[in-house]
Amino acid sequence: MSPARKGPRLALLNPIDPDLPIAERELALRLARATAGIGWDAAILSRSAQVEAMNPDAVLCLHPQVSGKLTAHPWLACYWNPPALMTGVSGNTRLHGQAFELTHDAYLVSGPTLAAHLTGLMTGSVRNPPTLPFHVSSPRSDLAPNLGPHSRLFYVGSNWDGRRYPSLLRRLAEAGALALYGTAERWSHLPEAYQGPLPFDGSSVIAAAHYQGMGLCLHLPLHRADGVPNMRVFELAAAGAVIIADRHPFIREWFGDTVLYVDLDEGEEAGAAHILEQVAWVHAHPAQARAMAAAAQNIFNRHLCLEALLAPLPGLLAELAQRRPRPRSGARVAVLLPGDGDPGPRLAQLRRQAGDGLSVTALVPGVADRVPPDSVAGVDIQALPESAGLIALTGAMGDADLLAVLPDGVEWHPGHLAALAAAVGRAGAALANGLWRRGGEDQGFPIDPEEDRAMPSPDAVPVAAERRLERAWLRAGGLACGGERLRDLQAKGGLEGGDWLDLALALAPALAVTGGLNPLPVPTLRLVRPPLPDPARAARLRPWACVPVEKDADQPPRLTGLNDLNPEIAASIPYLWRPADLDQLPTVGPIWLYGAGLGGELVLQGLPDAARVRLRGFLDSRRQGGFLDRPLVRPQDVDPREMAEATIIIAAQYVSDILRVLRQGVAPALVLNAYPYIAARQAEAQKAAVRASRL
Known part of the structure; x- marks a missing residue:
């Protein structure tokens, strides 16, 4: 007999x-190590x-902003990105991300600010998903502190954020206090501190931090504002390293x-001076510093390692099982099976949906010649006349509590009808989410190119005409309408x-216009095969009451780079954003561009x-x-008289530090902030590159 599994x-x-x-690759590997240590089975997919x-x-x-729920299993969102990180992305990417993150069954949340944000997102979605405290942590560790005369500040960086903290890190490198790891391209400007690459294997980063014996943990201002810790503090604690960190509320607590x-x-510059003072203290007090590192690791192992954070997970899954939607006892659902497709497979789906207090009646047009005799067990069959209409539909429903629609080519996840019946009363209406084959639309993230399934694009994103019918198919398959609401719609004519x-595809837009639909964001259906192209039918689809296509906001989403230590200072000066803004520059006086990189080149162009x-x-x-x-x-080399008459255009991401200089x-x-202009031009170039790659 095989031993019983210890966990999920x-x-x-x-x-x-x-x-x-x-980071997602590294985190997956660390989670795999931690779950193996607990004795659970896990696979990175x-x-x-x-x-x-x-x-x-x-x-x-x-990364729940990249992918929504894609299967019928319980999906738990690892929710540890500050919401403001999404403000600087394209509107299309932001809308996709917000739609995706709403679809999960439960949330592993990093801190109370994110928990409050999540609660706000759920307003209006008739959901209150369970949550669990969680962080981008590391496995439990027994590495002893390794601080010694050789020790320098461990710091590792990736490529996504450019030259982070250029003045600060250069000052530390020049002082011989910094040990940089990562790709050679990432640190080519600081060769004196560069120690080489590290494989993303779940353990090498921690091993390198252990060797150095002390490390630097810095956060984006967004992380500090939302109280969300990054990976550094956990891996430094696991490494037994002395931690030098910014004043982050999570770390302080x-x-x-x-x-x-x-x-x-x-x-x-001032931050680098503070760090060097702390490094000097560490080297002057090695025994006390090692004791601090051991104490930090003890706190980590008891409360914050991945094993400790994962321990409540089985209880969360048990709570999800208890929350599984169950209709009230005796609930009756009528399901419209429109179209000319074989109703047999759809009737088989209905048999799997029935039970647990739910009775199902199939409404089938032309039922006599279309229903195999062996496919109706457990499902009542009600014939519909050939001519469609709400009068005939409500008559066939009888006293059913709910109407749902199951077109050919749509597959319902287990419990789809139960979820609809639990969320919609006799006077309500709801629309459940669905999945379709992932197309070529730009979602703003490097999704695995072989992934073949995704959520539909949000309503605010324009959709190619040939996909309108496909989207309407999913809407019809996720529709639930209470009997009273349907009769009210009938009375309106x-x-x-x-x-x-035609009626099935028109129902959801008609209900949205006349009284709204509750969103059920967790996907409970998928499109098995798209409907046959029918331009005539697509042209007859009713307009959808949805969020209008997003227009340009009154101001750019971000006034300075993510790594700017004081982003609020950037709001104190005027900014350049759209190309027409450059036509409004002063007509007299010299002009200087502050920034000799890509930003300066873009502004010059x-x-x-x-x-x-x-x-x-x-x-x-x-x-x-x-x-x-x-x-x-x-700046100090410019003649003071010329500087007093000059217009300085900041063409870099560190606006606050340049203003200080x-x-x-x-x-x-006059000083102008051109970071919004640079970011907008880079976003346009990325979109153009994506379009070109598809030609």
């Missing part, structure tokens, strides 16, 4: 391309087909005085004549001729020489 079988879903060396084949007890989705803190509010498929003539060159806080055949100088000398006549 988990699919650890990394929906982003699994070959990319990013990236496609819904793999989940179906594994048939796990639950799916942990490591959990680790207290076992961590050394630094202030970053005064900018990168309309929806008479034509065939039953956009300058009108009149402004280009007055462009003196580029500014940089440290470098001198030339850039794009123009002078590159430091400019305010140390003669104030320019």
